[in-house]
Amino acid sequence: MKKLLFYFFFIIILIFTMPIIFTNKFKTEEVVSEEVKEEVEEKFDYGQYSNIRLLHVDTGEVENMDLDTYLYGVVSSEMPANFELEALKAQSVVARTYTIYQIKNGGKHFPVADICDSSVCCQAWISKEDRLAKWEENLRDEYWNKIVKAVNETKGKFVLYHGEPINALFHSNSGGMTELSINVWGGNFPYFQTVETSGEDAYTSYSSEVEISKDELIKRMLEKYSNFKINFKDEKCIEILENR
Numbered sequence: 001m002k003k004l005l006f007y008f009f010f011i012i013i014l015i016f017t018m019p020i021i022f023t024n025k026f027k028t029e030e031v032v033s034e035e036v037k038e039e040v041e042e043k044f045d046y047g048q049y050s051n052i053r054l055l056h057v058d059t060g061e062v063e064n065m066d067l068d069t070y071l072y073g074v075v076s077s078e079m080p081a082n083f084e085l086e087a088l089k090a091q092s093v094v095a096r097t098y099t100i101y102q103i104k105n106g107g108k109h110f111p112v113a114d115i116c117d118s119s120v121c122c123q124a125w126i127s128k129e130d131r132l133a134k135w136e137e138n139l140r141d142e143y144w145n146k147i148v149k150a151v152n153e154t155k156g157k158f159v160l161y162h163g164e165p166i167n168a169l170f171h172s173n174s175g176g177m178t179e180l181s182i183n184v185w186g187g188n189f190p191y192f193q194t195v196e197t198s199g200e201d202a203y204t205s206y207s208s209e210v211e212i213s214k215d216e217l218i219k220r221m222l223e224k225y226s227n228f229k230i231n232f233k234d235e236k237c238i239e240i241l242e243n244r
């Protein structure tokens with residue numbers, strides 16, 4: 001009889017607790033699937049860009065290589081290896097983003113290549129062999145490992161705008177303030193805005209001086225503005241209207 005009562009209570013308890021157990025189980029599954037969905041939506045799929053076709057400007061040869069190998073050559077060429085590791089990592093993220101943007105949007109060398117190795121055209125690149133040869137022998141391992149670490153530790157990281165890689169142009173020095181892209185190339189990119197960039201004044205090329213004769217100034221201005229006139233006797237003939 002006692003055994004029967006025990007089973008009776010066990011079944012009653014089971015009837016009341018089963019819906020709770022199942023409801024909780026389903027709730028948990030729902031939450032998990034939502035989290036996974038969000039993660040997938042936010043993650044940029046870059047797997048398809050794991051190889052690039054690099055054009056060597058000097059020889060005209062197009063070389064295929066994997067993205068990371070290419071980035072080691074870019075970062076070690078664009079930034080001195082004795083810079084802070086975090087700076088090299090930032091450079092890695094920007095170089096990766098710029099590269100993917102070029103591939104995705106058919107850069108200057110499409111369809112022959114994805115990108116070239118010239119800093120004045122796309123972004124600089126140097127082979128490991130040439131790079132090592134330019135460093136002092138006792139620093140070679142340390143420097144190369146630092147570059148590899150910077151690229152590897154930022155693997156899969158990009159600068160995105162509305163889920164797409166930005167045209168991540170970069171410079172070594174902007175003279176204290178960046179310029180709107182529309183004033184430089186005419187392209188209007190919403191993520192390129194004028195911002196102050198403090199801390200650049202220690203850079204050796206932060207400011208420069210150019211000396212020009214009066215005649216040369218008139219000649220150059222007339223080339224651009226045919227109705228240009230100037231009276232050098234007037235103290236205010238040249239005025240700084242805006243500091244940028």
Ligand SMILES: [Zn+2]
Binds near residue numbers: 115118121
């Ligand atoms: Zn190029």
